[in-house]
Amino acid sequence: ARKHRIAVIPGDGIGKETTPEGLRVLDAAARRFGFDLDLVHYDWSCETYAQTGKMMPDDGMDRLRDSDSIFLGAVGWPGVPDHVSLWGLLIPIRRQFDQYVNLRPCKLLPGSKTPLANRGPEDIDFYVVRENTEGEYSSIGGRMFPGTDREFVSQQTVMTRIGCDRVIRYAFELAMTRKRKKVTSATKSNGITFTMPYWDERFAEMAKNYPGVTTDQFHIDILCAHFVQHPDWFDVVVGSNLFGDILSDLGPAVAGSIGIAASANINPEKTFPSMFEPVHGSAPDIAGKWIANPIGQIWSGAMMLEHLGEKEAADCIVATIERLLAEGGPRTRDMGGQAGTVDVGKAIAEAV
Amino acid sequence: ARKHRIAVIPGDGIGKETTPEGLRVLDAAARRFGFDLDLVHYDWSCETYAQTGKMMPDDGMDRLRDSDSIFLGAVGWPGVPDHVSLWGLLIPIRRQFDQYVNLRPCKLLPGSKTPLANRGPEDIDFYVVRENTEGEYSSIGGRMFPGTDREFVSQQTVMTRIGCDRVIRYAFELAMTRKRKKVTSATKSNGITFTMPYWDERFAEMAKNYPGVTTDQFHIDILCAHFVQHPDWFDVVVGSNLFGDILSDLGPAVAGSIGIAASANINPEKTFPSMFEPVHGSAPDIAGKWIANPIGQIWSGAMMLEHLGEKEAADCIVATIERLLAEGGPRTRDMGGQAGTVDVGKAIAEAV
Ligand SMILES: CC(C)[C@H](C(=O)O)[C@@H](O)C(=O)O
Numbered sequence: 001a002r003k004h005r006i007a008v009i010p011g012d013g014i015g016k017e018t019t020p021e022g023l024r025v026l027d028a029a030a031r032r033f034g035f036d037l038d039l040v041h042y043d044w045s046c047e048t049y050a051q052t053g054k055m056m057p058d059d060g061m062d063r064l065r066d067s068d069s070i071f072l073g074a075v076g077w078p079g080v081p082d083h084v085s086l087w088g089l090l091i092p093i094r095r096q097f098d099q100y101v102n103l104r105p106c107k108l109l110p111g112s113k114t115p116l117a118n119r120g121p122e123d124i125d126f127y128v129v130r131e132n133t134e135g136e137y138s139s140i141g142g143r144m145f146p147g148t149d150r151e152f153v154s155q156q157t158v159m160t161r162i163g164c165d166r167v168i169r170y171a172f173e174l175a176m177t178r179k180r181k182k183v184t185s186a187t188k189s190n191g192i193t194f195t196m197p198y199w200d201e202r203f204a205e206m207a208k209n210y211p212g213v214t215t216d217q218f219h220i221d222i223l224c225a226h227f228v229q230h231p232d233w234f235d236v237v238v239g240s241n242l243f244g245d246i247l248s249d250l251g252p253a254v255a256g257s258i259g260i261a262a263s264a265n266i267n268p269e270k271t272f273p274s275m276f277e278p279v280h281g282s283a284p285d286i287a288g289k290w291i292a293n294p295i296g297q298i299w300s301g302a303m304m305l306e307h308l309g310e311k312e313a314a315d316c317i318v319a320t321i322e323r324l325l326a327e328g329g330p331r332t333r334d335m336g337g338q339a340g341t342v343d344v345g346k347a348i349a350e351a352v
Numbered sequence: 353a354r355k356h357r358i359a360v361i362p363g364d365g366i367g368k369e370t371t372p373e374g375l376r377v378l379d380a381a382a383r384r385f386g387f388d389l390d391l392v393h394y395d396w397s398c399e400t401y402a403q404t405g406k407m408m409p410d411d412g413m414d415r416l417r418d419s420d421s422i423f424l425g426a427v428g429w430p431g432v433p434d435h436v437s438l439w440g441l442l443i444p445i446r447r448q449f450d451q452y453v454n455l456r457p458c459k460l461l462p463g464s465k466t467p468l469a470n471r472g473p474e475d476i477d478f479y480v481v482r483e484n485t486e487g488e489y490s491s492i493g494g495r496m497f498p499g500t501d502r503e504f505v506s507q508q509t510v511m512t513r514i515g516c517d518r519v520i521r522y523a524f525e526l527a528m529t530r531k532r533k534k535v536t537s538a539t540k541s542n543g544i545t546f547t548m549p550y551w552d553e554r555f556a557e558m559a560k561n562y563p564g565v566t567t568d569q570f571h572i573d574i575l576c577a578h579f580v581q582h583p584d585w586f587d588v589v590v591g592s593n594l595f596g597d598i599l600s601d602l603g604p605a606v607a608g609s610i611g612i613a614a615s616a617n618i619n620p621e622k623t624f625p626s627m628f629e630p631v632h633g634s635a636p637d638i639a640g641k642w643i644a645n646p647i648g649q650i651w652s653g654a655m656m657l658e659h660l661g662e663k664e665a666a667d668c669i670v671a672t673i674e675r676l677l678a679e680g681g682p683r684t685r686d687m688g689g690q691a692g693t694v695d696v697g698k699a700i701a702e703a704v
Pocket residue numbers: 190191221438597
C-alpha cells in the first residue's frame with residue numbers, strides 16, 4: 001500500500017486535544033482508502049522548553065526533513081514569550097522548509113453559525129492565499145536611543161520578486177481550478193508606498209499570463225470591510241504575510257467559527273515537507289477541558305491528504321464534516337452545541 | 353459672537369457633493385447656537401492637478417495654517433496616482449500639522465442596517481484611535497536590483513517613543529471620559545517582532561498611569577475577527593497607523609455603512625489646525641449622481657464643532673442624525689433608502 005510518513009507535533013494547549021482527533025479521522029480514512037500512515041510523534045512544546053530550554057532539539061529540523069508532511073496542533077503558552085515559542089518552532093519550520101504558501105479555505109459550512117445576517121453556504125466559499133516567508137514578518141530591525149525621549153524602533157518589510165511571484169502564481173493556478181476563476185489582491189499601495197506598489201506591479205505582471213482569470217484589488221482597509229459586507233465577491237484572495245494573516249482570521253470569523261478553520265503551509269515543489277495546522281491557537285482559556293472544536297484540525301488533515309495525493313480521501317473527509325453538520329451531528333460550544341472534542345472526532349471518524 | 357475660521361476643501365468626486373451638505377448643517381447649527389463660521393474655500397483637487405501639475409499651490413500649507421480647522425471632502429481620482437493625490441494633499445496636512453490622532457467613532461445608529469445578525473445600537477459603540485503620523489506609512493524605503501531575479505523592495509516601519517506615547521495617552525484620556533473606561537490595544541508582536549513589542553511596552557507603561565481604566569490587547573488578526581463576532585467587547589481601541597486604518601474601516605462596516613463614518617485628524621495641542629473628513633473616499637463609481645450619503649461628512653462636521661468648543665452644537669447634530677434615522681427619515685441607497693445627497697442634508701439641517 002502507499003505509505004506516507006507524517007511527523008506529528010501536538011504542541012501546546014488544545015493542540016494536545018485536537019491532534020488525536022485529527023489522527024483518528026486520518027486513520028479511518030487510511031483504512032477506507034487503502035494507504036498507510038507512518039506516524040512519528042514529537043512532544044515539542046512550551047513544556048519541552050520549560051524542561052530543556054529549547055522548543056525543539058538542536059537537530060529538530062533535520063528530524064522533520066524526511067517526513068512527507070508535518071501535522072501540527074498549536075504552539076504557544078502563557079509565560080513563554082512568543083519570540084521563544086513561535087520563533088523557536090512554528091516560524092522556523094515555515095521558513096526553513098520554504099513553505100511559502102499559506103493556504104486557508106473560508107467556507108460557510110451548512111448548519112454552522114455565521115455572525116452575518118442572511119448569509120448561507122452559497123455566499124461564502126473562497127480561499128485566502130497568504131505569503132508565508134517574508135514581507136512584514138522580517139528579521140531586520142532594531143531599537144535606538146533606548147530609555148530616552150528620542151527612543152525609536154524600526155523594522156523593515158522586505159518583498160522580493162521571487163517571493164511575490166511564486167505566491168501570486170500559486171493563487172492564479174488555484175483560481176484556474178475553480179469555477180469562478182477570480183483572484184483578488186490585497187494591497188495598501190496608497191499608504192505604504194515602497195513595498196505595496198511593488199506587490200501591485202508583480203500582481204499585474206502575473207495576471208498577463210492568465211487571461212482567463214478575472215482580477216481585482218482592494219486596499220486592505222476596505223477589503224476587510226468587504227469581507228463582512230460582500231463575502232460573496234471572493235474566490236481566491238492573495239495577500240502578503242501580514243495581510244494574508246489578517247484576512248485568514250477574518251474570513252473564518254465571517255464564515256462562522258475559527259474552530260473549524262484549517263490551514264496548509266505548503267512547499268509546492270515538495271523539496272521540503274509541508275505543514276498542516278488549524279488556524280486557531282493553543283487557547284489557554286479552554287485547554288484541559290476537552291471542549292475545543294477538533295474540526296479545524298481534522299480539516300487540516302484533509303488538506304494534508306490532498307497534498308499527499310490522496311484526493312479521494314481528502315474529499316471524503318470534507319464531505320463528511322459538511323454532511324454531519326448539515327444533519328445536526330454533534331458540535332462543540334463555539335458552534336452552539338454541547339459535545340466534547342472527542343465526541344466530534346469520533347462521529348466524523350466513524351462516518352468516514 | 354464666537355467666530356471660527358474654517359478652511360473648506362471639497363476635493364474630488366463625491367467630496368464635492370457631501371461637503372455642501374456638511375456646510376448646510378454647520379450653518380444651521382451656527383444660527384441655532386449663536387456662533388459664526390468664517391469659511392474659506394479651496395478647490396484643491398485632482399482637477400487642480402490636471403491644470404497646474406500640483407494638488408495645492410506651493411504656499412498651500414501656509415494658507416491653511418491660520419484656520420481653526422480644515423473641513424475636507426475626499427481626495428483621489430482615477431488617472432492620478434495615489435502618491436500624487438494623497439501624498440500631495442491629504443498626507444502632508446496630517447503630518448505637517450502633526451495631527452497625530454485619527455479619531456473614528458464606530459456606532460450602530462438606530463434604524464441603520466448592520467450586516468451582523470441580532471445586533472442593535474447597544475452592541476456597537478466604540479472609538480478607534482489611530483496613530484496618524486508614523487508607523488507603517490513611512491518615507492524610508494526603496495528598491496534594489498531592478499529588473500532582475502534578485503529584485504527586492506523594502507520599507508521601514510518606524511515607531512518613536514513620542515509618537516506611541518502621545519496617541520496611547522489620548523486613548524486613555526478618551527476612555528476616562530466614557531462609561532466603560534476600557535482601552536484595547538491592537539498589536540501583532542508575535543509576528544512583527546521589532547516594532548510591535550515596543551508598542552506593547554509603551555502601552556503597558558502608559559496603562560500604569562490609569563489604574564481606573566481596564567485594558568486588554570489582541571493581535572490584529574484575531575482582533576478583526578472579534579470586531580465581527582464580539583463588537584460589544586470594545587470601548588476605545590488604539591492602534592498604529594496601519595492597524596488603526598484597517599480597524600476604522602472594519603468598524604464602520606460592522607456598524608452598517610461606511611457612508612456614515614466620520615473621522616477627525618486631531619492635533620490635540622491646537623498648535624496646528626485639525627482636519628475633519630468622512631471615512632469614505634471620492635467614490636468615482638457614484639460621483640456625479642448625487643446619491644452619496646452625506647452623513648459621514650455631516651458627522652465629521654459635528655466632530656469639528658466639538659473640537660472648536662461647540663460641544664452643545666456637536667451633540668445636537670449627532671442626536672439629530674440618530675433621531676431622523678430612528679424615525680425613518682430620508683436615507684440614501686447604501687442605507688436601503690432612495691433619497692439623494694441633498695434630501696438627507698436638508699432634512700438634517702432643518703431638524704437642527
Ligand atoms: C487614502 C489613504 C491613504 C487613507 C489612509 O490609509 O490613511 C485612507 O484609507 C484613510 O483611512 O484615511
